[in-house]
Amino acid sequence: MSVxxxxxxxxxxxxxxxxxxxxVLAVGHSVVLAFWLSPQSxxxxxxxxxxxxxxxxxxxxxxxSGLAPNAQFVDESFLVRAQVRDDDAGKNRVTAWxxxxxxxxxxxxxxxxxxxxxxxxxxxxxxxxxxMFGLNAKQRALVRETYTKDPTTLLRGRxxxxxxxxxxxxxxxxxxxxxxxxxxxxxxxxxxxxxxxAVQYRVGRRxxxxxxxxxxxxLRDKDFRWFTFGYRLGYRASFEAQSAFDDYVxx
Amino acid sequence: xxALAMGWLTREKHSTYGLAVTRxxxxxxxxxxxxxxxxxxxxxxxxxxxxxxPVRDAKSWPSFLGLFxxxxxxxxxxxxxxxxxxxxxxxxxxxxxxxxxxxxxxxMSLYVSSPFVxxxxxxxxxxxxxxxxxxxxGRRWSVDARLGKRRGExxxxxxxxxxxxxxxxxxxxxxxxxVMVYVGSAFWKxxxxxxxxxxxxxxxxxxxxxxxxxxxxxxxxxxxxVISGATYTAIVVQLxxxxxxxxxxxxxxxLILITGMHLGIGIFMxxxxxxxxxxAVDMILVSDRSWLRxxxxxxxxxxxxxxxx
Numbered sequence: 001m002s003v004x005x006x007x008x009x010x011x012x013x014x015x016x017x018x019x020x021x022x023x024v025l026a027v028g029h030s031v032v033l034a035f036w037l038s039p040q041s042x043x044x045x046x047x048x049x050x051x052x053x054x055x056x057x058x059x060x061x062x063x064x065s066g067l068a069p070n071a072q073f074v075d076e077s078f079l080v081r082a083q084v085r086d087d088d089a090g091k092n093r094v095t096a097w098x099x100x101x102x103x104x105x106x107x108x109x110x111x112x113x114x115x116x117x118x119x120x121x122x123x124x125x126x127x128x129x130x131x132m133f134g135l136n137a138k139q140r141a142l143v144r145e146t147y148t149k150d151p152t153t154l155l156r157g158r159x160x161x162x163x164x165x166x167x168x169x170x171x172x173x174x175x176x177x178x179x180x181x182x183x184x185x186x187x188x189x190x191x192x193x194x195x196x197x198a199v200q201y202r203v204g205r206r207x208x209x210x211x212x213x214x215x216x217x218x219l220r221d222k223d224f225r226w227f228t229f230g231y232r233l234g235y236r237a238s239f240e241a242q243s244a245f246d247d248y249v250x251x
Numbered sequence: 252x253x254a255l256a257m258g259w260l261t262r263e264k265h266s267t268y269g270l271a272v273t274r275x276x277x278x279x280x281x282x283x284x285x286x287x288x289x290x291x292x293x294x295x296x297x298x299x300x301x302x303x304x305p306v307r308d309a310k311s312w313p314s315f316l317g318l319f320x321x322x323x324x325x326x327x328x329x330x331x332x333x334x335x336x337x338x339x340x341x342x343x344x345x346x347x348x349x350x351x352x353x354x355x356x357x358x359m360s361l362y363v364s365s366p367f368v369x370x371x372x373x374x375x376x377x378x379x380x381x382x383x384x385x386x387x388x389g390r391r392w393s394v395d396a397r398l399g400k401r402r403g404e405x406x407x408x409x410x411x412x413x414x415x416x417x418x419x420x421x422x423x424x425x426x427x428x429x430v431m432v433y434v435g436s437a438f439w440k441x442x443x444x445x446x447x448x449x450x451x452x453x454x455x456x457x458x459x460x461x462x463x464x465x466x467x468x469x470x471x472x473x474x475x476x477v478i479s480g481a482t483y484t485a486i487v488v489q490l491x492x493x494x495x496x497x498x499x500x501x502x503x504x505x506l507i508l509i510t511g512m513h514l515g516i517g518i519f520m521x522x523x524x525x526x527x528x529x530x531a532v533d534m535i536l537v538s539d540r541s542w543l544r545x546x547x548x549x550x551x552x553x554x555x556x557x558x559x560x
Contacts, residue, residue, distance in 0.1 A: 011257065011261050011412050015261075015412055016257060018413070018416075019257060019260055019261055019412070019416050022416055022417070022420055023256075023260065023416075023420060026420040026424055029424065030424065030427045033427075033428075033431065034431060037431060037435045057311060058310050058311055059377065059378075059381075061374065062371075062374040062375070062378075072454070072458055072460070072461045073445075073454035073457075073458070074458065075460070076460075101459075101460075102459075105459040105460060108459075108463055108521055109463050110463055110464065111463055111521055112463075112517070112518060112521060112523045113283075113287055113521075113524055114287075114463075114521060115287055115288050115290070115291050115295070116284075116288055116295060116368035116370075117288070117291045117294060117295040117368060119368065119370075119460060120295070120367045120368055122460050123367050123368075124367065175306065178305055179302050179305055179306065182302035183302045186299070186302065208457040208458065211450040211453045211454075211475075214453075214473045215473075218457070219457045219458065235302075237301060237302075238298065238301070240293075240298035240323050240324070241298040241299055241301045241302075243293075244294045244298045244299030245294060245299055247293065248291055248293075248294035251290075
């Protein structure tokens with residue numbers, strides 16, 4: 001049932017103009033969103049993808065893959081190990097690899113509405129895997145080198161020299177390299193006694209075998225395809241930020 | 252035709268009961284999401300999210316949404332608790348329009364502070380919550396409605412024709428959003444081989460992250476007819492959703508099927524949050540007459556229970 005104002009007088013001409021203007025705005029907005037989500041079309045080319053993006057991003061941004069969770073068909077993995085300085089003993093040691101995504105996946109099991117944070121390491125792995133697929137073979141070899149004394153800005157220059165046509169992919173990679181280094185450092189620091197001086201991480205991906213192989217093969221039998229990165233200088237977070245990691249990881 | 256459209260926009264507020272249900276579920280989602288994430292709040296959105304700074308900076312969110320990024324410690328906790336409180340106020344419909352605006356602001360401020368914990372449900376939630384601010388979603392089944400009844404009618408600040416126009420246009424935008432999600436998603440699926448051969452649902456149910464009951468239900472997931480049935484039902488319901496809405500009995504069937512699909516995705520893939528957002532928005536499509544009938548049924552059941560006691 002609608003709320004009816006039957007005794008309401010018909011809108012005056014100036015009121016009608018405002019109503020029409022509002023309706024046109026709403027229709028225009030709907031059309032822009034529909035074109036944003038539509039596949040490539042002549043109309044979309046006329047408007048221009050960039051013009052649409054300027055309007056849609058960031059608030060009205062949406063994509064079919066984001067809205068269709070059933071697009072998931074891979075396991076992704078994020079592992080970290082660290083070089084730790086024991087100041088009392090005056091010695092350095094290397095920790096074992098810690099599979100962060102495995103621990104988070106355990107937390108997701110038998111939970112209908114899990115805490116969002118359990119998908120964080122997986123998303124970092126997804127983005128790093130994606131960034132690596134954007135690099136060429138020579139560039140992928142370069143990221144395996146260690147940058148604990150030299151700054152990673154040198155790595156950026158070397159990546160660009162190895163494939164100037166992949167500037168966007170290099171920038172994306174460098175962004176995720178920085179974030180993964182920070183995340184891995186804070187996570188490792190929360191787990192160890194001593195001071196994390198360098199971290200190394202690796203990311204993996206394995207794809208669900210075709211349904212035709214259901215009787216003979218399962219995803220858990222499959223090996224991950226790994227990308228391993230060189231050591232990076234450990235990131236020292238603020239006391240508050242490190243405490244947030246300590247509380248989460250130690251629980 | 253134009254006169255008819257003008258009348259439709261300015262004389263009546265449509266879907267007032269459906270919007271009330273949407274409002275209640277969205278308020279519940281905001282409050283419950285924050286409660287579910289309470290113990291990890293500093294790690295997820297607070298000081299611990301500092302490592303996401305490069306991606307945060309790359310997004311062009313306006314600076315006034317930087318509230319949670321600026322806050323730490325007790326101030327962060329108070330803003331977080333405030334978001335839960337406003338989510339509850341939205342749910343019960345107290346000072347509804349103001350509560351909707353503040354909930355939207357706080358929720359978005361929290362959302363932008365950590366780009367790695369968002370999901371597809373967030374995109375729909377933020378758009379619908381924005382449109383909801385322009386509607387009169389507190390007119391039915393709300394504290395405001397009860398107070399209004401007790402207090403009597405107050406002369407509204409905004410003239411009725413303008414308020415109705417905004418309400419109805421925002422309602423249309425919400426419906427447009429949900430229909431676009433379904434139809435577009437169906438077209439996307441039709442381009443994919445695994446959806447066409449009826450096996451798509453199998454794949455996420457094998458992964459570690461999106462199959463929380465895998466250890467218990469794998470025999471069901473490996474059973475072909477269940478997988479193809481779920482896959483083809485999802486495509487057909489989404490593709491024909493707008494057409495099914497046009498005729499009352501088929502609308503009923505469409506809403507039951509789509510709600511079932513969302514519950515299935517939510518329960519079996521462990522993403523109930525995403526599903527609840529979509530279910531909340533779908534509730535606008537249930538006619539006010541049906542909601543009133545449901546209310547009458549609940550009232551009669553309650554009366555029977557009271558009489559029996």
